Amino acid sequence: MEKCKRSLTGRKTSSFRLRCPSLNSLRLQRIFDVFDKNHDGMITADELSLALRSLGLDTDPSELDSMVSPYIRPGNSGLRFEDFEALHRSLNELFFGLDDLQDREGKDCEEESELTEAFKVFDEDGDGYISARELQVVLRKLGLGDEGREIDRVEKMISSVDRDQDGRVDFFEFKDMMRGVIVRSA
Incomplete structure (x- = not known):
């Protein structure tokens, strides 16, 4: 998972943070829609991997799957928007912390x-x-x-x-x- 963290973040950027949730929810929804290639309202680990690769971010499929799977609700084949938002929030806290912000x-x-x-x-x-x-x-x-x-x-x-x-x-x-x-x- 460590390799995945480095390749996903590259450098710390404030644009990743959810500073104002109501506003950034719209931004996150747009990202979700771009990643959801088949427009079924879910992002599978494969779709996410493809999107990250197209952004030039190399990810190990098994590491990405282990990072994403805890956020996929039982019975779903991928992340719904709410799950994607929770994953984003979790990564935000992991990489940027909240104490000094x-x-x-x-x-x-x-x-x-x-x-x-x-x-x-x-x-x-x-x-x-x-x-x-x-x-x-x-x-x-x-x-x-x-x-x-x-x-x-x-x-x-x-x-x-x-x-x-x-x-x-x-x-x-x-x-x-x-x-x-x-x-x-x-």
Whole structure:
């Protein structure tokens, strides 16, 4: 299991931690959906192994199976989302501990809550993304019609923060952008 721990974690990263459970549950659900290749609502050890390999993380199948099997409920062939979430939480505690993070968690959750509210202003249709059209509407409402008049210009604004180049901004891209703005203005 030790080899699996090293290959799965590589280096410690705060993005792995569940700092604000309500927000990160959405992130975890997206990851779960990507790993669930056959879309049956379960991730088998084989699907998880395949997903980890595609991310460049080599895992020993028997070690991965021994890590995952305690979280698979009797009668199921794989992890349901709730099981996957429990596994994630367990790995989070194992690799990052919680003792020195308690104070920071409250602050992180408050900050993410504020960013979530700001994001909702832009995400008018509530689909979890800010499109160029949605940004254009908000710019007009803010009295910045000149900046949002031409859709090509608005699309360039979107592409400047759109890391996955899908033509829209998700919450995590928005959060990175807002943190950059806050840091630069401080």
